[in-house]
Amino acid sequence: MKSLKLALAASAAVIAGFAASGAAAQEDVKACFVYVGSATDGGWTQAHDIARQQLEDTLGIETAYIENVPEGPDAERAIERMARSGCTIVFTTSFGFMEPTLKVAAKYPDVKFEHATGYKTADNVATYNSRFYEGRYISGVIAGSISESGIGGYIGSFPIPEVVMGIDAFQLGAQSVNPDFTTKVVWANTWFDPGREADAAKALIDQGVDVLAQHTDTTAPMQIAAERGIKAFGQASDMIEAGPETQLTAILDTWAPYYVKRVKAVQDGTWTSEQSWDGLKDGILSMAPYTNMPDDVKALAEETEAKIISGELKPFTGPVTLQDGTPWLAEGETADDGTLLGLNVLVEGVDGTIPSSE
Amino acid sequence: MIVEAILLTVITASTPLVLAAIGELVCERAGVLNLGVEGMMVMGAVGAFATAHATGSPYLGMLAGLATGAVFSLLFGFLTLTLVANQVATGLALTILGQGLSAMIGESLVGRAGIKMPALDIPVLSDIPFIGPLLFDQDLFFYLSIAIVAGTSWFLFKTRKGLVLRAVGDSHSSAHALGINVIGIRYLAVMFGGACAGLAGAQLSLVYTPQWTENMAAGRGWIALALVVFASWRPWGVLLGGYLFGAVTIGQLHAQAFGIAIPSQFLSALPYVVTILVLVIISQNRRMTLINTPAALGKPFVPDR
Numbered sequence: 001m002k003s004l005k006l007a008l009a010a011s012a013a014v015i016a017g018f019a020a021s022g023a024a025a026q027e028d029v030k031a032c033f034v035y036v037g038s039a040t041d042g043g044w045t046q047a048h049d050i051a052r053q054q055l056e057d058t059l060g061i062e063t064a065y066i067e068n069v070p071e072g073p074d075a076e077r078a079i080e081r082m083a084r085s086g087c088t089i090v091f092t093t094s095f096g097f098m099e100p101t102l103k104v105a106a107k108y109p110d111v112k113f114e115h116a117t118g119y120k121t122a123d124n125v126a127t128y129n130s131r132f133y134e135g136r137y138i139s140g141v142i143a144g145s146i147s148e149s150g151i152g153g154y155i156g157s158f159p160i161p162e163v164v165m166g167i168d169a170f171q172l173g174a175q176s177v178n179p180d181f182t183t184k185v186v187w188a189n190t191w192f193d194p195g196r197e198a199d200a201a202k203a204l205i206d207q208g209v210d211v212l213a214q215h216t217d218t219t220a221p222m223q224i225a226a227e228r229g230i231k232a233f234g235q236a237s238d239m240i241e242a243g244p245e246t247q248l249t250a251i252l253d254t255w256a257p258y259y260v261k262r263v264k265a266v267q268d269g270t271w272t273s274e275q276s277w278d279g280l281k282d283g284i285l286s287m288a289p290y291t292n293m294p295d296d297v298k299a300l301a302e303e304t305e306a307k308i309i310s311g312e313l314k315p316f317t318g319p320v321t322l323q324d325g326t327p328w329l330a331e332g333e334t335a336d337d338g339t340l341l342g343l344n345v346l347v348e349g350v351d352g353t354i355p356s357s358e
Numbered sequence: 359m360i361v362e363a364i365l366l367t368v369i370t371a372s373t374p375l376v377l378a379a380i381g382e383l384v385c386e387r388a389g390v391l392n393l394g395v396e397g398m399m400v401m402g403a404v405g406a407f408a409t410a411h412a413t414g415s416p417y418l419g420m421l422a423g424l425a426t427g428a429v430f431s432l433l434f435g436f437l438t439l440t441l442v443a444n445q446v447a448t449g450l451a452l453t454i455l456g457q458g459l460s461a462m463i464g465e466s467l468v469g470r471a472g473i474k475m476p477a478l479d480i481p482v483l484s485d486i487p488f489i490g491p492l493l494f495d496q497d498l499f500f501y502l503s504i505a506i507v508a509g510t511s512w513f514l515f516k517t518r519k520g521l522v523l524r525a526v527g528d529s530h531s532s533a534h535a536l537g538i539n540v541i542g543i544r545y546l547a548v549m550f551g552g553a554c555a556g557l558a559g560a561q562l563s564l565v566y567t568p569q570w571t572e573n574m575a576a577g578r579g580w581i582a583l584a585l586v587v588f589a590s591w592r593p594w595g596v597l598l599g600g601y602l603f604g605a606v607t608i609g610q611l612h613a614q615a616f617g618i619a620i621p622s623q624f625l626s627a628l629p630y631v632v633t634i635l636v637l638v639i640i641s642q643n644r645r646m647t648l649i650n651t652p653a654a655l656g657k658p659f660v661p662d663r
Contacts, residue, residue, distance in 0.1 A: 038461060038572055040465050040468055041468070041571075041572060042468045042469050042571065153615075184615050184617075185614070186611055186614045186615050187614060188611075189623060190576070192571075192573070192576070193576035193577075194562075194566070194567035194569065194571055194574050194576070195371065195374075195562065195566050195567060195574075195576060195578070196576065196607075197567075198566065198567045199367055199371055199607065199608055199611055200611050202363070202367045203364075203367065203608065203611040203612045203614075203615050204615050206360055206363040206364065206367070206612070206615075207360070207612070207615045207616065209615075218567070218569070218571050218574075219469070219569060219571075220567040220569065223472075223567060223568065223569065227474075241469060241470075241471055242469075242471070242569070351617050352614065352617065353617075355621040355623050355624075
């Protein structure tokens with residue numbers, strides 16, 4: 001966690017440089033946050049809270065937050081409390097806050113709302129998300145390069161488009177260097193259960209996987225990978241401490257640039273409701289240092305990252321074939337955002353299924 | 359070998375369930391229903407992790423986990439036995455309190471490197487092919503879980519004190535009339551339950567996943583509670599149930615990795631489905647159920663003077 005904070009501090013310093021020029025900002029903006037988990041959960045919510053602190057340091061504004069707000073009826077009360085307590089802009093940071101955010105927003109038209117990972121907007125409600133799949137693609141490129149068995153493992157949480165997108169991007173990345181690569185998928189049906197995540201990791205490793213990606217929140221899979229001597233990717237925060245010899249890289253949630261941008265827009269009076277889906281180029285996600293891999297693989301990973309940032313490489317670009325052999329994307333065709341946000345198909349080479357709820 | 363690998367994973371996954379359930383079994387046999395197992399487990403987990411982290415010794419960590427669970431359960435004992443508060447409500451409160459308190463205590467421990475308890479290799483026996491590495495090259499928690507189940511079975515059904523404990527759980531008024539210290543025995547049973555739950559929590563943070571994360575018991579305390587009913591309050595039934603549950607849980611993960619196309623939600627629900635099925639089968643034998651269910655379970659006791 002310390003190295004994460006260092007990395008974030010470094011990026012905050014860069015942002016601070018930008019901010020200094022606009023130091024004459026108004027003082028009366030108050031940014032508030034509603035968290036689903038604890039501000040020190042070591043994962044999703046902590047990443048938002050670190051970004052909140054950076055926002056405070058960068059713009060010198062007042063912020064406030066409520067943590068551990070369950071998704072459901074209570075959320076509305078919590079969001080309303082924020083809206084009533086003089087907040088100018090309220091960030092609600094969990095998918096399940098979508099309806100409550102819209103409801104409260106309708107009652108407080110003068111307050112701006114920003115809902116993370118959702119898809120419904122209103123005049124004073126914007127949505128924002130991060131193109132995590134770009135990081136997954138880079139992970140895939142690394143996995144395809146270093147795997148000796150040619151089999152990677154992917155611990156899924158729930159079969160939602162976000163996770164399916166991650167699996168596909170990982171496989172496409174791996175395929176780009178090793179066409180025979182397969183990704184074995186195990187659904188843990190949880191975001192957060194160290195024991196179950198560890199069990200899933202063990203099951204995958206016992207079945208011949210030699211590089212492991214996780215789409216769940218604890219460091220348990222990283223620990224198991226370290227114990228069994230294989231390589232793995234961290235999730236949401238830098239997990240290098242759980243596997244100093246194991247972690248190849250990690251996809252880091254760095255929301256600060258977005259928060260700073262949006263709060264400044266409120267200060268300047270230029271804020272409008274929009275659906276933002278930023279990626280690596282915007283700094284909303286970043287990669288932890290590339291470690292525990294040969295130099296040529298590291299170079300390839302860095303090159304891939306640079307190409308994604310420049311827009312030269314888009315992970316979901318044809319030719320892509322689906323798992324059942326049907327063609328999906330034609331040569332040169334790129335999947336549009338709408339398709340990706342509702343993605344429910346796996347690509348060729350993925351060894352697993354999307355559990356249907358029918 | 360894949361079968362052996364699967365079984366090793368099953369043992370690690372089942373041990374905390376068995377430990378927590380056997381403690382609760384003794385508590386319920388004395389007539390006290392403590393729904394705070396989940397809370398006592400996370401308290402044990404944080405106590406064990408913090409101590410192991412501070413001292414560098416997983417064994418001291420284990421003892422601390424055990425002690426934390428036992429001390430924490432005293433709160434439940436005081437409220438329900440001395441103040442005669444409602445057991446169900448108090449148990450639920452204990453779980454919520456345990457989750458919050460452990461998160462607060464463990465705040466600075468999140469992300470810290472854990473200390474894994476090493477396996478204790480039993481000479482000669484561990485060289486037996488297949489069985490050796492499975493049963494005789496395990497950590498202390500595994501050996502303890504088996505020993506506690508065997509010891510509890512012996513204590514409850516082969517000793518006079520065990521008979522007294524069961525009598526307290528079946529009819530506290532009669533036991534009181536016979537001059538038995540009902541409240542005292544229930545306090546001990548509650549503490550035993552707390553110690554076992556703490557031990558189960560320590561297994562989580564020292565063996566299963568050597569780390570501390572908030573709410574890391576993730577519902578295992580509730581499964582342990584169900585296992586006691588599943589076992590119809592018989593110690594060896596807890597062992598069987600714990601391993602059955604662990605086997606189905608791990609089996610479904612492997613089935614997915616093998617590419618068996620069964621909806622994973624169904625597979626995840628399977629352990630619970632199996633539990634319900636077994637409960638249905640057991641309930642066919644009314645006599646057995648009646649004999650084993652502690653008749654005074656959950657009922658408050660106020661000694662008349």
